[in-house]
Amino acid sequence: MSIFIRIWFFFGLIILLGLWFMSDTFNQQVKPNVRQVVEDTLAENANIIAMLVSEDVHENKVSTAQFDEKIQKALNRKLNANIWQHNKKEINQQIYITDAKGIVIYDSQGIATGQDYSRWNDVYLTLQGKYGVRSTRSYEGDSNSSTMFIAAPIYYQAAPNQQQKLIGVVSIGKPNSSVQPYIQRAEDQLLRQAAWITLLSLFLASLVAYWLKHSIDRVRKYAQALAPVNQTPYFRSAKELNQVAQAVENMREKLEDRAYVEHYVNTLTHELKSPLTAIQASAELLKEDLPLNDQQQFASHIHGQSQRLKTLIDRMLLLTRLEKSKHQIEIQSFNLSQLIQHVLDQHASQIHAKKIQCLLDIETDCTIQADRFWLQQTIANLLDNALDFSAESAKILIQLHRQSHQQIQLQIFNEGEWIPEYALTQLFDTYFSLPRPITQQRSSGIGLSIVKQVIEQHHGQITIQNIQANHISSIQPHQQGVLVTILLP
Numbered sequence: 001m002s003i004f005i006r007i008w009f010f011f012g013l014i015i016l017l018g019l020w021f022m023s024d025t026f027n028q029q030v031k032p033n034v035r036q037v038v039e040d041t042l043a044e045n046a047n048i049i050a051m052l053v054s055e056d057v058h059e060n061k062v063s064t065a066q067f068d069e070k071i072q073k074a075l076n077r078k079l080n081a082n083i084w085q086h087n088k089k090e091i092n093q094q095i096y097i098t099d100a101k102g103i104v105i106y107d108s109q110g111i112a113t114g115q116d117y118s119r120w121n122d123v124y125l126t127l128q129g130k131y132g133v134r135s136t137r138s139y140e141g142d143s144n145s146s147t148m149f150i151a152a153p154i155y156y157q158a159a160p161n162q163q164q165k166l167i168g169v170v171s172i173g174k175p176n177s178s179v180q181p182y183i184q185r186a187e188d189q190l191l192r193q194a195a196w197i198t199l200l201s202l203f204l205a206s207l208v209a210y211w212l213k214h215s216i217d218r219v220r221k222y223a224q225a226l227a228p229v230n231q232t233p234y235f236r237s238a239k240e241l242n243q244v245a246q247a248v249e250n251m252r253e254k255l256e257d258r259a260y261v262e263h264y265v266n267t268l269t270h271e272l273k274s275p276l277t278a279i280q281a282s283a284e285l286l287k288e289d290l291p292l293n294d295q296q297q298f299a300s301h302i303h304g305q306s307q308r309l310k311t312l313i314d315r316m317l318l319l320t321r322l323e324k325s326k327h328q329i330e331i332q333s334f335n336l337s338q339l340i341q342h343v344l345d346q347h348a349s350q351i352h353a354k355k356i357q358c359l360l361d362i363e364t365d366c367t368i369q370a371d372r373f374w375l376q377q378t379i380a381n382l383l384d385n386a387l388d389f390s391a392e393s394a395k396i397l398i399q400l401h402r403q404s405h406q407q408i409q410l411q412i413f414n415e416g417e418w419i420p421e422y423a424l425t426q427l428f429d430t431y432f433s434l435p436r437p438i439t440q441q442r443s444s445g446i447g448l449s450i451v452k453q454v455i456e457q458h459h460g461q462i463t464i465q466n467i468q469a470n471h472i473s474s475i476q477p478h479q480q481g482v483l484v485t486i487l488l489p
Contacts, residue, residue, distance in 0.1 A: 004022055039133065039150060044151035044204040045093075046172045053097065057168045058156045060104040062097055063113075064441065071095060071108055091369050092178035094147075097154070098123055098169045105168070122151035124171045129153075135176075279306065301427055313345035329371040329457050336368045336375070337400055342381045344398075347387065355393045362400035368408055369489065374454045379410075381447035382484055386414035388436050389482065397475050408488045415481040418466040427464055428452040460488040 075095070081088040097106040102118025117123045126132035132151035143427050153169040155164040282298040283352040290298070340362060346350070351358055368375075386396050394415040401409050417437055420428070426432045430449040455462045467483045470476055 002283065011209075015198050015201050022190065022194065028396060034179060034183055035148070035176065038174060039148060042093075042148065042150035042174055043131075043152070046170055048059055048148045049095065049172065050152040050154045050170045053170060053405065054154050054156050054167070057099075057154050058107070067106070068108075070443045071106075074106055077433075092175055093247065094173045096171055096173075098171075100127070100167055102127060102169070120149075121150045122171045123169050126151040126153050126171075127166070132169070145175075145177070147173045148354055162452060177421070186258060190234075212277075237323045271364060324439050331369055332372055333367060333369055334372050336366045336370075336410075337362045338364050338412075339365055339372065339376055340400060343376060343383060346380070347383055350387050354387065354390065356387065356390060356392070359395060359397045359475055362398060363402060366400055366402060366408060373456075374457075378451045378454045378486075381451050384447065386412055386482075389416040390414045391416060391437070394481075395475055395478055397472065399474070403487075406489070410486040410488070411483060413467065413472060413475075413478075413481055413483045415479040418480060418484055419464070424464065424466075428462075455486060455488070460486060462486050 001354075010214065024031060053062065056067055061067050075091050077091060079088050079090060095106075095108045096104050096112055098104050098117050098119070102116060102120075102123050104112045104115050121134035122132040124132070133149065135146045135148045137146040149171045150173075151169050153166055154168040154170055156167045159163045185382045193399075266350075271329050279302050282302045286295060288304075340360075344358065344360075350356075383398050390396060397411070397413040399409070400413040400414075403409055419434070423432075423434055428448050428451075430446065452462060463485045465483055465485075467481050469480045470478060472478060472483075
C-alpha cells in the first residue's frame with residue numbers, strides 16, 4: 001500500500017472518529033443540557049405559580065370555573081415568537097395542583113382531578129421538602145413522548161408573625177416533543193457542517209498526501225543514488241524535508257553511530273518524562289494561592305525531581321561514555337581502601353539522615369591496578385542502592401580483603417527487604433529497576449548496568465544475593481538483607 005493511500009486512509013479514519021465523537025458528544029451532552037435548561041425554566045415557573053395560587057388554594061378556589069378559565073386563557077394564549085428560526089405559536093405546558101395529601105384538586109387537562117398523586121415523584125418529593133421532578137412517557141418505547149414535570153411547594157402564611165404552612169403542590173409539565181425542533185435543528189446543522197468539513201478535509205488530505213509522496217520519492221531516489229557528486233534535493237516549502245535530505249547526506253559519515261544515538265535519545269526522552277511531569281504539576285500548583293506549608297512542600301518536590309533529573313542525565317552520560325570507550329580504561333595504581341573512604345565521605349549526609357550504622361572491615365593498604373574514576377562510580381552506585389533499600393537505623397557493612405590467590409574481594413551488605421527471585425536475573429539489565437521501599441519510586445535503572453560493565457572491563461566478577469538474618473559473622477546480630485560481592489584481579 002502506497003503512502004498516498006495510507007495517508008488518505010488514516011486521515012479519513014481520523015475524520016470518522018472525530019465525527020463519531022461529535023455525534024456521541026451531541027447525544028451525551030447537548031441533548032441532556034437542552035433538557036436541563038428546560039428543567040431550570042420549569043422550576044422557576046413552578047415556584048412563581050406556587051406563589052400566585054397560594055391564596056386560591058387556601059380559599060379552595062382552584063376548583064372553580066373562574067380559576068380554570070384564567071388558567072386556560074394563559075395556556076391557550078397565542079404566540080408569535082421566532083426562536084432560532086423556529087416559529088413558536090403556542091404554549092406547550094400543563095399544570096396540576098394537589099393538596100397537602102397529594103390529591104389532585106386541579107388539572108389543566110381536566111382528567112386527573114380527584115386522583116391520588118402522592119406517590120408520583122414530583123409530588124412525593126416536594127411534600128417531603130425535597131426537589132420534586134419526574135418524567136413520564138405516554139408511550140413506553142418512545143423517548144420523545146415523555147413529559148417532564150417539575151413541582152414546587154405551595155405555602156400559606158395567615159399572618160406575618162405566623163409560620164408558613166405547606167398546603168399543596170403545583171406541578172408544571174412540558175412535553176419533550178416541544179423541545180425536539182430545537183434539538184433536530186442543531187443536529188441537522190451539525191450534520192451539514194460535518195459533511196462539508198469531511199469533504200474539504202479529504203480533499204486537502206489528498207493534496208498533502210500527493211505532495212508528500214512526490215517529495216519523498218525525490219529523497220528516496222537521491223538516497224538510492226547517493227554519491228559525493230550528487231546534489232542534495234531542495235524543497236522550496238518544506239523545511240523538514242530539506243533537513244531529511246541533509247541528514248541522508250551526512251549519514252555516509254555517521255552511519256555506525258545512528259542506531260546508538262537513536263536509542264540513547266529515545267531512552268533519555270522516556271526517562272525524563274516522569275520527573276518533568278511531576279515538576280510541571282508542582283509548578284502549576286504553586287501558581288495558586290496556597291498555604292506556606294503547601295508551597296514549601298511543592299517547592300521541595302520540585303527540588304527533589306530536579307535532583308532526580310540531574311542524577312539521570314549524569315548517569316546517562318556516564319553510560320554513554322562507558323559504552324563508547326570500551327577497552328579504553330585508564331589503568332593506574334591506587335589505594336582502594338582510601339577510595340572507599342572517599343566515597344563514604346561524599347555520602348556522609350545521606351548516612352546521617354537515615355541514621356545508618358555503617359560498619360567497615362577493610363584492609364588499610366589495599367593497592368590495586370585499575371581505573372580509579374570508574375571504580376569510584378561503581379562503589380558510589382552500589383552505596384546509593386544500599387542506602388535507598390535500607391530502612392532507617394539499618395546496618396551497612398563494607399568489607400575489603402585480598403584473597404590468597406591475589407584476587408581482591410569487595411563486599412557491600414545492607415539490611416533490607418530481599419530482592420524478588422524474578423528480579424535477581426534482571427538486576428544488571430539497562431533500565432530495569434525495583435521500587436524503593438519507602439517512596440515506591442523507581443530509579444533510572446542505569447546504575448547497576450554501569451557497575452556491571454565497569455567490572456567486566458576490569459575482567460572481574462560481580463554477584464548479588466539475598467542473605468538470611470545473622471548469616472554474616474562480623475556484624476552479629478543483623479537482619480536479613482542483600483549482599484553484593486565483587487572480585488577484581
